[in-house]
Amino acid sequence: MQSFDLEAQGLRALNSTLNAQSTETNQTVWEVTNPKGSHAIAVGLDAPIEVNVKGSTGYYCGGMNKQATIHVHGSAGPGTGENMMSGKIIIEGDASQYLGATAHGGLIVVKGNASSRCG
Template sequence: MPTIDMSKTELREVNATLQSAAGTQATEAYVLENPRGSHAVAVGLNGPLDVTVKGSTGYYCAGMNKDATIHVEGSAGPGVAENMMSGTVVIDGDASQYAGATGHGGLLVIKGNASSRCGISMKGIDIVVHGSIGHMSAFMAQKGNLVVLGDAGDALGDSLYEARLFVRGSVKSLGADCVEKEMRPEHLEILADLLARAGADAKPEEFKRYGSARTLYNFNIDNADAY
């Protein structure tokens, strides 16, 4: 199993090594040691590859990931897995702001808590947070599923589009145009699948579903207060 010590290797070399391995159907798993909060770790991987990061990362770890599986054995800084296309990213600790921002696909699992703006502008990614999420999460979220086993902060799902939000705990407040919605069998099915894939010990029935009331979809003067 190739191991790269990030305290002795330039970031460019680390990413170039992983990017070329991900492009060549390599089956070996990579281990990154001593990330020490570095930014842009394991970004732009463009194919199947297993990467384990032993420690905490800075901004944009696993950014724009495609098909790779990246496991951070620590916490992740702002914008982890931002704009992810596919693949899996697992964070053992907490995630900072903007986790999974604008993600188009794939699965992001955060075993700890996620800070504010988790899933902001998400476009198809699935995010499962074992802990709680901060304020303004799923702001302008367009597509995909955000699952939270703990609580959600203020203004959840503000200006939401078609993303589905599932929260087991309390929601401090809902954002503009976000409402609680009926949990139908198809939602329980989606939830069960995501919980299983995220290794989360929770029952789908314990969650509430939130989604867009769709009142802001076309401008209406009577909704001016929401703008």
């Protein structure tokens, strides 16, 4: 498992690293620590990788997802999974409004409560 500390390395470095993964990658499982409500975590992924976010996320986590499985071990902010095409997003906590807005495929699971205008 690859580990990425957002506090030490930053969001741009995380998303660049995750987006560089191809469908043939051997680095298929990633752990993101210290998200601290950061916006746009794991956006635009297009590879069959798994991203485990150890904490809550801000706006647009997993937006434009294709193929990836994103597991949020906390709550998720507005617009999570927006414009998702495929893949999965699993949220252990609560989800804010417009979860999965404009999504065309994939699966979003919220184990807590979901706010208004979801789906």
